Amino acid sequence: MNQTVTKASAVISPLGDSALVITFGDSIQYDIHKQIKTCKDSIELNPFPGFVECVPAFTNLTIFYNPPEVVAAVGKKQKKEFVSPFEVVSSIIQSKLENEQTEKELNHRTVSIPVCYGGEYGPDLEYVARHHNITPEEVISIHSEGEYLAYMIGFAPGFPFLGGLSEKIATPRRPSPRTSIPAGSVGIAGMQTGVYPISTPGGWQLIGQTPIKLFLPEQNPPSLLQAGDIVKFKPISKEEYQELQAKEGEK
16 A cells, blocks of 8 residues: 655555545644644645545544546646556645644634533433542533533534543443434543434433534534534533523524
8 A cells, every 4th residue: 555654744545546544643632633634724725626525533634536637637737657646636735744834823613512411411420420439510510611622523423522521520431332312412431522413322421411403414514513623511401401402493
């Protein structure tokens, strides 16, 4: 498999015949996220011929492209020797990486998400509290006082993987996943927290639920949250939850 190592120590590898993956590291950390976000923004701001989309993850960025359009663009430049679409796109990406200025600060959008914690909305809240020998109220306080970076959107449409959870409430996944989790459920898994946008199976510890819709198929983009967003959770009462839920249902 052909690979390209850039000056920025990123590795570019082919993914099938119409995509490539840029790997920036092997751990979840802000500096790697910053490189991914900077590269993604640069490509989307000045797309190359044949570009389709970028998909960011924890440590890499996948770039999809249309091979015939890539080859056609090369042909217009009257390039004599044959080069594969991967080589063309890889060269473009390598040039971008070598000229990027990652010392710039990222601009993060902040999104506030209301959450009703515990009870029927957070059946695992008391377990998380017992696991750390603290009260459910302390779990709520620690969770809602944090600021969380959305490193990636995945698993299910609109599902945000949020980093920045306090070690004080970091809790392993459930030994047996639930077969169905209500949309809007807020959970904890290890050092991450997240929100289930749709009803799916899942093994995260559920501590609350939001009435806000995160998956919006009628909109573009169809996800309320995007990689790079900062998320803050706001505790609300059961009555406030029901009021917001009614408003969301009217939209």
